[in-house]
Amino acid sequence: MPDSLRQFKAEIFQALGHPTRIAIVDELRDGALTVGALADRLSAEQSNISQHLAILRARQIVIPRKVANQVYYSVRDPQMWKILDLMRKYFEKQVGESMTMLEEAKEKV
Amino acid sequence: MPDSLRQFKAEIFQALGHPTRIAIVDELRDGALTVGALADRLSAEQSNISQHLAILRARQIVIPRKVANQVYYSVRDPQMWKILDLMRKYFEKQVGESMTMLEEAKEKV
DNA sequence: GGGAAATATGCGAATCTTCGCATATACTAA
DNA sequence: TTAGTATATGCGAAGATTCGCATATTTCCC
Numbered sequence: 001m002p003d004s005l006r007q008f009k010a011e012i013f014q015a016l017g018h019p020t021r022i023a024i025v026d027e028l029r030d031g032a033l034t035v036g037a038l039a040d041r042l043s044a045e046q047s048n049i050s051q052h053l054a055i056l057r058a059r060q061i062v063i064p065r066k067v068a069n070q071v072y073y074s075v076r077d078p079q080m081w082k083i084l085d086l087m088r089k090y091f092e093k094q095v096g097e098s099m100t101m102l103e104e105a106k107e108k109v
Numbered sequence: 110m111p112d113s114l115r116q117f118k119a120e121i122f123q124a125l126g127h128p129t130r131i132a133i134v135d136e137l138r139d140g141a142l143t144v145g146a147l148a149d150r151l152s153a154e155q156s157n158i159s160q161h162l163a164i165l166r167a168r169q170i171v172i173p174r175k176v177a178n179q180v181y182y183s184v185r186d187p188q189m190w191k192i193l194d195l196m197r198k199y200f201e202k203q204v205g206e207s208m209t210m211l212e213e214a215k216e217k218v
Numbered sequence: 219g220g221g222a223a224a225t226a227t228g229c230g231a232a233t234c235t236t237c238g239c240a241t242a243t244a245c246t247a248a
Numbered sequence: 249t250t251a252g253t254a255t256a257t258g259c260g261a262a263g264a265t266t267c268g269c270a271t272a273t274t275t276c277c278c
Contacts, residue, residue, distance in 0.1 A: 001135050006128045009196050014126030018236085019112070019119040026110050035255055045238065050256055052236095060203065069245050069254050079199050086195055087118050090188050094169065127266085144225055154268065159226055161266095178224050178275050220278090227272070235264070242257070248250090 015059040016083075020044065021052050025061065025075060025084065032065065032074035124168040125192075129153065130161050134170065134184060134193065141174065141183035 016022060023042050027033060033041075039049040053073055056062040061080060065072045075081075125131060132151050136142060142150075148158045162182055165171040170189060174181045184190070 001132075003128070005197065005200055006131045006135070008200050009131050009193065010126055010128040012196060012199070013122045013131070017119055017123030017126045019115045022115045022118050022122070023110075026115070036253095046255075047239080047257085048237065054256080066245090066255095071255060077199065077202060079195070079202060083192065083195050083199065084118070086188070086192050087121060088114065090121070090186065090192065091114055091117050093186060093188060129266095145223095155225075156227085156269080157267065163226080164265095175225095175274090180225060221276100222278105223274100223276080225272100225274080227270105229268105229270085231267090233264100233266075236262085237260105239260100240258085242255100244253100244255080246251100246253080248252105 011059055012061070015055055015061055018052070020048070021056060022084070024049070024052060024056065024073075025080060028062070028073065028075045029081065032072035034070040034072055036070065038073070120168055121170070124164055124170055127161070129157070130165060131193070133158070133161060133165065133182075134189060137171070137182065137184045138190060141181035143179040143181055145179065147182070 016025070020042065024038055027038060027041055035046065035050055035053065038044075038053075039046045042049065053062060053064075056073075057064065060076055062073050063076045065074065125134070129151065133147055136147060136150055144155065144159055144162065147153075147162075148155045151158065162171060162173075165182075166173065169185055171182050172185045174183065
């Protein structure tokens with residue numbers, strides 16, 4: 001794999017490597033939202049959300065659309081959902097396996 | 110989405126958010142490798158690779174198998190490849206769109 | 219047991235991240 | 249223009265990451 005691809009992947013992963021940013025991307029599933037709306041929904045400081053959006057924007061994960069006074073953010077590429085959904089499946093599988101291991105351990109007592 | 114899932118996703122993404130760790134996971138596609146082999150292939154310090162492996166291990170992305178003197182690492186869940194592959198597709202689509210935009214910009218000159 | 223090889227860990231320096239607060243900027247409406 | 253709302257940015261402190269080097273630990277072999 002070329003270095004450039006690794007670098008790109010790492011940057012995207014890193015951008016997604018924060019709970020608040022995951023939450024932002026998730027909130028945008030049903031369509032664009034303003035910064036204020038995001039801050040409300042996530043109970044976070046406006047400046048904090050704005051900073052996280054700046055990171056997502058820099059990686060082109062999210063794009064701004066200015067309407068009058070406000071800025072609507074939306075996820076640029078719907079494929080991003082697929083990545084999150086795949087990660088959810090991964091999570092469920094991991095949890096399932098952990099449960100199985102716990103059950104097996106219990107039986108051994 | 111529950112907070113726990115967000116937290117989990119963020120932790121996995123963050124673990125993948127470094128070029129060296131992407132490279133490690135990629136090198137393991139064809140099977141387990143020892144720490145030394147990884148350090149060789151990636152031209153990195155042994156301790157550095159070991160530290161990155163510790164991070165991947167903590168997130169259960171990678172599992173160690175001790176054989177005599179050495180430790181073979183392998184990726185725990187093959188679904189991890191799917192996530193990386195999806196990210197590659199995402200990359201290719203993004204690059205494609207950037208190229209298109211460049212072309213369009215060129216035509217306007 | 220003693221020495222060598224493979225891996226993990228401790229440490230400190232440099233860098234990066236994250237947050238809240240204050241403030242700048244952009245736009246609206248009167 | 250002035251006041252008000254929405255968003256972005258600057259700043260500094262606290263904490264996290266990353267790296268190389270030195271060293272501890274484990275295992276092997278003689």
